[in-house]
Every structure is written in C-alpha cells, then in structure tokens.
Amino acid sequence: MYKTTHKKNRLLAILITSILWIFSNPASSSVIYDEAVSGDLMKYYPPNALSATLELQPGANTVLGHSSYIRSWIDSDPFFIVLNQGLVLKKVSYRVTDANYVDASQVRTLVSLMTDYYGYFLGENTIAYDWVDITTGNSIDLFLSALPTSESTVFAFAQQGFSRNSSTGGASWNYSIDFEVSEAPLEIPEGETLSLLISGFIALACVGRRRTGNSERSADKPRPRIQ
Numbered sequence: 001m002y003k004t005t006h007k008k009n010r011l012l013a014i015l016i017t018s019i020l021w022i023f024s025n026p027a028s029s030s031v032i033y034d035e036a037v038s039g040d041l042m043k044y045y046p047p048n049a050l051s052a053t054l055e056l057q058p059g060a061n062t063v064l065g066h067s068s069y070i071r072s073w074i075d076s077d078p079f080f081i082v083l084n085q086g087l088v089l090k091k092v093s094y095r096v097t098d099a100n101y102v103d104a105s106q107v108r109t110l111v112s113l114m115t116d117y118y119g120y121f122l123g124e125n126t127i128a129y130d131w132v133d134i135t136t137g138n139s140i141d142l143f144l145s146a147l148p149t150s151e152s153t154v155f156a157f158a159q160q161g162f163s164r165n166s167s168t169g170g171a172s173w174n175y176s177i178d179f180e181v182s183e184a185p186l187e188i189p190e191g192e193t194l195s196l197l198i199s200g201f202i203a204l205a206c207v208g209r210r211r212t213g214n215s216e217r218s219a220d221k222p223r224p225r226i227q
Contacts, residue, residue, distance in 0.1 A: 030057070030059065030060070030061065030062065031062045031063075031064060032054050032055075032056075032057075032061045032062065032063060033052060033054055033063045033064070033065075033079075034063075034064040034065075035064060035065040035066055035077075036064065036066070038052075040075075040077070041063075041065060041077040041078070041079040042076070042077060042078055042079065051078050051079045051080060052079045052080065053079070053080040053081075053082060053154075054079060054080065054081050054082065055081075055082045055084070056081055056082065056083050056084075056087065056089070056179050056181045057181065058087065058181050058182055058183055059180075059181060060178050060179070060180055060181075061081075061178070061179040061180075061181060062176055062177065062178050062179075063079070063176070063177040063179075064174070064175075064176050065077050065174070065175055065176075065177070066172070066173070066174050066175075067109065067159055067172070067173055067175060068170070068171065068172035068173070069109075069162040069164075069170050069171050069172075070170045071170065074109075074159065074161070074162045075159075076158045076159045076160060077158065077159060078156060078157065078158035078159075079156070079157055079158075080154055080155070080156055081154070081155045081156075081157060081179060082152060082153070082154055083147070083152070083153045083154075083155065083181070084152050085151050085152055086183060086184050087181050087182070087183060087184065088146045088147065088181065088182050088183070088184050089146065089147040089155075089179065089180075089181055090146045090147075090180045090181065090182055091141055091142070091143065091178075091179075091180040092113055092128075092141070092142040092143065092157070092177065092178070092179055092180070093139055093140070093141050093142070093177070093178040093180070094111045094130075094132055094139065094140055094142060094175060094176075094177050095137070095138070095139035095140075095175060095176050095177075095178075096132060096133075096134050096136075096137045096138075096173050096174070096175050097137065097173075097174045097175060097176055098137075098173060098174040099134045099135065099137065099171060099172070099173035099174075100171065100172050100173070101134065101135065101164075101169065101170065101171035101172075101173075102169060102170060102171075106133070106135070106163070106164060106165045107133070107134040107135050107162075107163075107164045107169070107171045108131045108132060108133050108134060108162070108163045108164070109131070109132050109134060109159045109161065109162050109173075110129060110130075110131055110132075110159065110160045110161035110162070110163075111129065111130060111132055111140075111142060111157070111158070111159050111160070112126050112128070112129040112157070112158055112159075112160045113126070113127045113128050113129070113142055113143070113155060113156075113157050114126050114127060114155065114156045114157070114158070115127060115155060115156075127143065127147070127155070128142050128143035129142070129160070130142055131163070134171055134173050157177065
C-alpha cells in the first residue's frame with residue numbers, strides 16, 4: 001500500500017511540475033547576429049543590395065550592430081527577419097549602447113519595422129516606427145501589439161532616417177535590437193484549460209484517498225481462523 005501511494009504522489013508531483021513549466025514558459029535569450037563578428041548586416045547597396053536573413057526563435061532574439069551618419073549618408077543596416085508558422089512577434093526593443101557625435105545635439109535615428117523589404121527604399125509598408133534619441137541611450141519599444149502568423153512571414157527592419165540640429169554634425173553608435181517571440185497560444189482558453197486540469201487533480205486525489213481508506217478498513221477486519 002505504501003508503494004502504491006508513493007507512486008501516485010510522485011506522478012501527481014510530475015504532472016504539477018509539467019503544468020507549471022508549460023504555463024510559465026520561460027523565454028530563452030540568444031544573440032542571432034553580431035556585426036562585430038559576422039560583418040555588416042547589408043553587404044552591398046542598391047540595386048545589388050544583399051542583406052542578412054535572420055530566423056527568429058521563441059524567446060529574445062538579439063541583434064548587435066554599429067551604425068553611423070556622415071553628412072547625408074546613413075548606415076541603415078536593413079535586414080530580413082523570418083517568423084515561422086505558429087510563432088508570435090510580441091515586441092521589438094531598440095537600444096543605443098554607445099554613441100559618439102560631433103557638432104550636433106538632439107541626434108536621433110528613425111527605426112522601422114516593415115512587411116516588405118523594398119518598402120524600406122520606398123518608405124512604404126511600415127508596421128511601426130519611432131525616433132530614438134542617440135544622446136540619451138534610452139531603450140524604446142517599437143510596438144507592443146502581437147503579430148501572429150498562420151504561415152512563415154518575412155519582415156524587414158531598418159534605420160530609415162537621421163536628424164540633428166546642425167547641418168555639419170555626424171554621429172556613430174552601437175545598438176542592440178531585441179525581437180521578443182513566443183509560441184502562439186492554444187485554441188482552448190487558458191482559464192478553461194486550467195479548470196480542467198485542477199478538476200483532474202482533484203478527481204485523482206479523491207480516488208487515491210478512497211482506495212487508501214478501503215485498504216485500511218480491510219486490514220482492520222479480523223481474518224477467519226482456520227481450524
């Protein structure tokens with residue numbers, strides 16, 4: 001009887017641990033591209049532009065890069081990101097980690113997420129964009145609304161513009177971009193799923209108690225004596 005009860009308790013503990021892991025779903029974090037290691041995100045320039053294509057995984061996908069603005073030219077670092085079926089792009093965060101600038105203040109760069117790569121060159125098909133102040137090094141969240149996919153989808157990301165309050169000023173800066181990705185939720189509502197699991201645990205516990213009680217009562221009954 002002890003072995004049976006211990007086995008049930010162990011099974012119940014495993015089930016509870018598994019459910020808690022599923023609902024918590026801790027996100028992993030990894031650097032998927034680093035310009036210091038792999039070179040510039042865009043190898044060539046239009047009309048023969050060749051940009052990196054990065055496949056996103058569940059968790060935080062980090063891109064590390066370096067950009068600069070000199071006179072009228074900006075190193076915009078456009079690249080593709082691939083979001084596979086069943087994944088959701090929840091948030092994009094852009095942060096300036098180090099900056100140097102001359103003859104300028106209020107130095108900003110315009111970062112954009114687009115549904116079409118060539119939309120970067122045409123200024124079209126933009127999902128979200130925002131200005132980032134390079135001088136403060138603050139992090140900005142490009143958008144907070146999730147983008148689920150029913151099939152594999154390709155997006156484009158780029159720094160589309162630069163502004164400063166001096167016609168001769170320039171800047172260079174290091175940046176990090178975090179793409180927060182999760183798996184698409186199950187079709188069954190979370191509250192209903194959790195209720196079903198709790199009901200199952202209660203039923204399992206009741207069955208275990210009932211069997212334990214029956215075994216104890218059977219053990220207490222006097223056995224017939226054999227003459």
